[in-house]
Amino acid sequence: MRTFDFTPFYRSTVGFDRLFDMLDAGQARSDWPPYNIEKRGEDQYRISMAVAGFAPNEIELTQHGNTLVVAGEKKAEKEQREMLHQGIAFRHFRQTFNLADHVKVVAANLENGLLSVELVREVPEQLKPRRIAIGASVSTPAPAQDNKPVELDHQSLERQSKAA
Numbered sequence: 628m629r630t631f632d633f634t635p636f637y638r639s640t641v642g643f644d645r646l647f648d649m650l651d652a653g654q655a656r657s658d659w660p661p662y663n664i665e666k667r668g669e670d671q672y673r674i675s676m677a678v679a680g681f682a683p684n685e686i687e688l689t690q691h692g693n694t695l696v697v698a699g700e701k702k703a704e705k706e707q708r709e710m711l712h713q714g715i716a717f718r719h720f721r722q723t724f725n726l727a728d729h730v731k732v733v734a735a736n737l738e739n740g741l742l743s744v745e746l747v748r749e750v751p752e753q754l755k756p757r758r759i760a761i762g763a764s765v766s767t768p769a770p771a772q773d774n775k776p777v778e779l780d781h782q783s784l785e786r787q788s789k790a791a
Contacts, residue, residue: 660699660720670748674724679740680717686742690732695724697744729754 662676674695678686681699689696701717727748734745 659716659718660722662722664724670750672730672746672748674744674746676722676742676744677740678737678742680715681737681740681742683737686737688732688735688744690726693726693728693730695726695732695744695746697722697724697742 660676660678662674665673665675667673674697676697678699681701685701686697686699689698698719698721700719726746729750730746730748732744733747734743736743
């Protein structure tokens, strides 16, 4: 049950539909296996998950657009054991993380029962902020600078000064 109405925000925001949909859904997240999300730099993140007892071939990481899915499926053992106490859960899991735009997985390691997933946000050059000079045309790209010396004669300088 939702106790907050997001309708006023829909009227004053553009492009945040996905965020409000996630807040609207309010899906309960599974807390198993336990995990940490760490910010390691300006555009670097790490997800660490405690997956004791799982081998690398029993864990699958998949990124579909802005969604990272980490799933683990324990293979059935060949021999049946009689457990006197079972405190380590070997149940299957599926954990979903919603990633921001332009965030991608760059590495994943499993060491000592801890799965570490390294993430980096790489904003394409065309989407980064750029300064635009006043009076410059934005629709046509600026010509490339060739750095060749230009010889100007006296008559062309006079014509430029009269035009200005």
